[in-house]
Structures are given as structure tokens and as C-alpha cells.
Amino acid sequence: MAAYFAALLQPDVLLALLLGTVIGMAIGIMPGMGATMAISLMIPVTYKMGPVASLVMLASLYTTATFGGSFTAILLHTPGTSSNAATARDGYELTKQGHALEALGMTIQGSLFGGVFGGLALLFIAPQLAKLALHFSGPEYFFIAIFGLTIIGSLSGDEPIKGYATGVLGLAIGAVGMEQSTGYLRYTFGHLRLMNGFTMVPVLLGLFTVSQMLVQLERMNTPGAIEKGQVIDPNITFSGKFLMGPAEFLKNLPLMLRAGVLGVLIGILPGAGGDIGSWVGYNEAKRSTKDKTKFGHGEPLGVLGSETANNAVCGGAYIPLLTMGIPGSGASAVLMTGLIMHGLVPGASLFTEQADQTYPIILGYIAANILMAVIGLIVAKKVIMVARIPMNAILPIVIVLALVGSFSINRSMFDVGVTVCFGFIGYFMRKLGFPTAPVVLGIILGKMAERSLYSSIQMKKGATLIEFFMGRPLCWLFFILTIAAVFAPILMNILKKRVVNSNS
Amino acid sequence: MKKHLHADVIAGGIMIVFALIWGKIALGFPEIPRRFPLFVSVAFIFLGAIILIGGIRKTNSNDEKTVSPISWTKFKYVIAGFAIIAGYAFLMGTIHFFPATLIFVPAMMLYLRIRNPIQIVLTDLALNGFLYWMFIIMLKIKLP
Numbered sequence: 235m236a237a238y239f240a241a242l243l244q245p246d247v248l249l250a251l252l253l254g255t256v257i258g259m260a261i262g263i264m265p266g267m268g269a270t271m272a273i274s275l276m277i278p279v280t281y282k283m284g285p286v287a288s289l290v291m292l293a294s295l296y297t298t299a300t301f302g303g304s305f306t307a308i309l310l311h312t313p314g315t316s317s318n319a320a321t322a323r324d325g326y327e328l329t330k331q332g333h334a335l336e337a338l339g340m341t342i343q344g345s346l347f348g349g350v351f352g353g354l355a356l357l358f359i360a361p362q363l364a365k366l367a368l369h370f371s372g373p374e375y376f377f378i379a380i381f382g383l384t385i386i387g388s389l390s391g392d393e394p395i396k397g398y399a400t401g402v403l404g405l406a407i408g409a410v411g412m413e414q415s416t417g418y419l420r421y422t423f424g425h426l427r428l429m430n431g432f433t434m435v436p437v438l439l440g441l442f443t444v445s446q447m448l449v450q451l452e453r454m455n456t457p458g459a460i461e462k463g464q465v466i467d468p469n470i471t472f473s474g475k476f477l478m479g480p481a482e483f484l485k486n487l488p489l490m491l492r493a494g495v496l497g498v499l500i501g502i503l504p505g506a507g508g509d510i511g512s513w514v515g516y517n518e519a520k521r522s523t524k525d526k527t528k529f530g531h532g533e534p535l536g537v538l539g540s541e542t543a544n545n546a547v548c549g550g551a552y553i554p555l556l557t558m559g560i561p562g563s564g565a566s567a568v569l570m571t572g573l574i575m576h577g578l579v580p581g582a583s584l585f586t587e588q589a590d591q592t593y594p595i596i597l598g599y600i601a602a603n604i605l606m607a608v609i610g611l612i613v614a615k616k617v618i619m620v621a622r623i624p625m626n627a628i629l630p631i632v633i634v635l636a637l638v639g640s641f642s643i644n645r646s647m648f649d650v651g652v653t654v655c656f657g658f659i660g661y662f663m664r665k666l667g668f669p670t671a672p673v674v675l676g677i678i679l680g681k682m683a684e685r686s687l688y689s690s691i692q693m694k695k696g697a698t699l700i701e702f703f704m705g706r707p708l709c710w711l712f713f714i715l716t717i718a719a720v721f722a723p724i725l726m727n728i729l730k731k732r733v734v735n736s737n738s
Numbered sequence: 739m740k741k742h743l744h745a746d747v748i749a750g751g752i753m754i755v756f757a758l759i760w761g762k763i764a765l766g767f768p769e770i771p772r773r774f775p776l777f778v779s780v781a782f783i784f785l786g787a788i789i790l791i792g793g794i795r796k797t798n799s800n801d802e803k804t805v806s807p808i809s810w811t812k813f814k815y816v817i818a819g820f821a822i823i824a825g826y827a828f829l830m831g832t833i834h835f836f837p838a839t840l841i842f843v844p845a846m847m848l849y850l851r852i853r854n855p856i857q858i859v860l861t862d863l864a865l866n867g868f869l870y871w872m873f874i875i876m877l878k879i880k881l882p
Contacts, residue, residue: 279872279877281877282877282878282879395785395788395789395792396789398785399753399782399785399786399789402778402781402782402785403782405774405778405781406760406775406778406782409774409775409778413770413771413774415770416768416770416771418767418768418770418771420764420767420771420775421763421775444823448816448819448820451815451816451819451850452812452813452815452816454815454850624852626847626850626851626852627847627850627852627857627861629846629850630842630843630846630847630850630861630865631843631861631865633823633826633842633846634826634839634842634843634865634869637823637826637827637830638835638869638873638881641830641835641881641882642873642877642879642881645879645880645882647827647830647831647882650827650830650831651827653827654820654823654824654827657820657823658820661816661820665745666745666746666749667745667746668749680774684774688770
């Protein structure tokens, strides 16, 4: 473990940690940006960095963007990310009552606790799950890929069919290029650039970043839209109580532990992200308090519960990602691209042969949560100024970063063109209600499914494929999980509606 | 009450047409390489049909919220913005990155109704300076 700490304390890793934390907070504070876009935008920047520094930066972005979004949720009633919706409910009420600082203090302490708790869960649970992955080969990976593809529905909100459709689009995109078993070139139309298929990062930048900017462009031209940045109430006071004292912290510790556990479990569930986590944490706070009348009218414990849970979700989402290559959320699906880009293949090898890289990344993630809280404490009163930066000043900067990032991967203008085209496609997908995150899963898992299926065909010898699969217990396990995943979106919607309605 | 064609009808139709073209091309591949694309094609047709049928139902319903999610009034701004972005990408490949960016940033800011010349110039120079430092000096990546 000492060696892993030493790897974390390298100058490039510490710089990456600091940058990831600061940039993540800034992006989280700006409504409409979000962790997924932050990660896709920063992946090209990390390309030339070492794997530990890169993944520490990307992991920091995820958790700190979630944290940053709580500031606008509390001060402007505008959640910076969907994970902060529950925080806005009581956080903004506290601001109106002159207790903005107390609300910010609760979010800082809750996010710190939840983030570190999630990181520790990742540190201790993931290696155990990874041992299970040692028994996987072609047939198991085929069913893991199918299972991963079926969770696409969970990422799709109210219309799972559209999510499956974009997942299939991802399969189609992934099929472009050289077929892995025969070397045959599919859908390249003679272009050498497509021999290895579409490079992931330009596609991601188009679908997540450029498309989002086109949506923002449309919003800015809607009558009544705020295009000069969020307006901050000049009457907000930053005085009075800030942080919980030791006695209050100990009193609220059971709530934070429960919210942390729930957050980690929700993070592990593929497709259940921070938005569900924050409502479950909020609900847990309400459930465990005798006087429930203040909830919805400025109850600090509501902020504490939701922020603890939504930051614990981030750590939980990494567990299936690192152990089996199944992203627990849309943002972690994008982060998987970063892992693969740096040669870190999810599975058992991450905790054995590549442990010298994986454990520093996990420790870096935990450190990011601590650094995030420290920075939050220092700049709590001032950081909200970031939200005042108008979107029409940010948009050109983001576009430039997206296109230059796209170029920097292969130093190819073709990739820039890919980003621009997928940006346009992504805009239409968003407008028509098709989620973009499943495309990432489709591309990655489609290649895994095809490769594993071919490997299974080679392994089955005289048996039929179905007989071969059914003779392997782990295949049965993932087959059952796949069936469960098909019904998961329905269950998640019921859970979400029940939790939200019980708090309205 | 005038009925609007629900956007899902168009989306489903596009999916089916795409899938048919995709599958037709795949039929020209040898046996092993065409299996997966044909599966994708069938899946896309199936899902496209479900979305299209759902769109027809929504069109025929009396739900007054069945309106197009894309209005021409707003869409023209998106088209114009996209044209500027595409033009920037083209310029990047012809007159190289930094000159193209020096042109693009003010153009886009003016299009987005920022009129303060100092803000425009400072943003343009600061962004180009930062990108030069980040990519050329720190990451040692040669830009176009």
C-alpha cells in the first residue's frame, strides 16, 4: 500500500488531481454542463499523460462535478447536475431564510463523507469481485456484454425503447472497420481512416459536447432564456453557522453512514445514477427524522442526506466498471473509454498485473474528495461567481476545446469531421428523446460481444452453442441478471416516482 | 384541431430506412463478417417499427402536447451555429489551427450577441494562449 501512496504522490499525479478537482467543480457549477461532458472533454487532454495521472484526473472530475452542482442548487435553485435535484429542494429554502452558509457546510461535509465512503467501498469491494472475474473466459464475457447492453434501458429514462435503439446504433458504429476474426473490412468504403473503425473520443465529443452546445445555442435563442448567466439574489447572506460541530457530526453520523451505503449500492446498480441516489439519500434523512415538517421548507438534514448519497454513488459506479467493464452510470461509461485508451482493461488484471496503476487511481479518487472539500471550504462564498459566466461566452471555448481535443488523439482532421457530424446527429437524438449515453455502451460492448461469441464458437467443439453456454454456471448467472436488467427500467421508474412523490 | 405528425414517426422511419441500407450492404460481405451487421439491421428494423407505431398512436391521440420538438424558429439558429462550427473545422484544416481559432472565437461570440470588444479580444487571446501552452508546450502535440 505504501508503494501505491508513493505513486499517487508523484508531481504529475498531484497536478492532475488538482486540475481535475478544480475543473470538475467549475463545470459542475455551470448548469447544463455536467460530469459526462466534463469527462469527454478532458479525455483528449489526458491522452499524453500517464495512466495514473489521467485516470485520477477523470475520476476527480466525476465526483467533483457532482459536488459543484450542489452550489447552484442551493444558491440559485438550479441543480448544476441532475444528481443535485434533491439538494435544491431544501438547500434553496435555507438560502432564502438566510442560512446559505449552513446549507453549503452541509453539502461540503456530506459530499466529503459520501465520496470517501464510496472510495473506501471501491477499495475493499472491487478486488473481491475481481477475483470472480478470474473465472471468466469467452462465454462469460459474451453474457457480460449482453447483460451490459440490456442495462441500456436503465440509462434511458422513461422510454427504454429509445435507449435500446441508440444502443443498437452504437453496435452499428462499432461494426465499422476490420472484423476481428477474419480481418474483413466492413463499411469502410475504401477509406483507410476507417480501417480500425471510428475512434471513440471524437464520437464522444460530438455526441456529448458539441450536441449539448447546439442544444444550448437553441435555448439561448428562446424568448425569456437567461443568456447572461444566472442572476444571484443580492440579498443572499453568507453569515452564521457554517459547519457541523463534533457533537452534531456524531449525532448525524448514522444518517451519513446509511446514505453512504445506499449511495454505493445504487452506484453499483447499472443505470441507477446520482439522481436516484440523491433522492434516496434525501428520503432516508426524512425517514429517520422525527420532525418531518421542515422537509421541503429548509431542513439541513435533507441537504446532508442527498449530498452524502449522490457522492457515494460515484464510488459505487466504479465497482462494476473496474471489475467487469459494466458502467454503473452514463458518466462512468464515458470514463471507461479513458480506461481503455490507457491500456487498462476492466477485469481481474486491473487488481493483479496492473495493481500498481489501479490502486493509486482509487486512492487518488479518495484524495480528490478530500481536496474537493478543502477547496469548497475555502471558496464557498465566492465560487458561485462561476455560475455568473454567461453561456454565450463559454460556448465558443467549449467548441474549440472539443475540436482540438478530437484532433489531438490521432492528429487527424478526419476525427474533427467525425466530431462535427456526430455533434449534429447527437443534437437530433437529444431533441427526439434518444439518449446518447447508450451509444458508448453499444460501441464498447458490441465489439466485446462479437469477439467473445466467436471465441465461444471456437471453444464449443461438438456441442451446440446453447448447450455449451448452459453448461457454464457463470453464464447462467449473467443470463438471469440480463433478464432482471430488462425489467430494471420499470422497477427504477417505480422506485424513483415513489421516492419523489413521497417527498412532494 | 390540426394534428401534428409526431416526431417518433419520422425517427422510426429513418431507423428503418437506415437499417435496410445497412443490411443491404452487409449482404455483400462474406458469411462470418456479415452475421453481426445483419443482426444489428434486424434489431434496428424491429425497434424502428415499434417507435414508428408508437409515433402513429401519439399522432392520432387527442393529446394536445403532440407538437414537434424542433421548431423552425429556433432550429435556424442551430443551423447557423452549426455552419459556423463546420466552417471553423474546415478553416482548421486549411489555414491551420491558431489562425482559424483567432477567427472563430470572435465570430461565434458576435453571433451569440456579445458586443463588448474588450471581452471578445481578451477571450480570444487568452484561449489561444492557453491552448498553445497546453498542447504545444506541455503535451507537445502538433496542432493542424
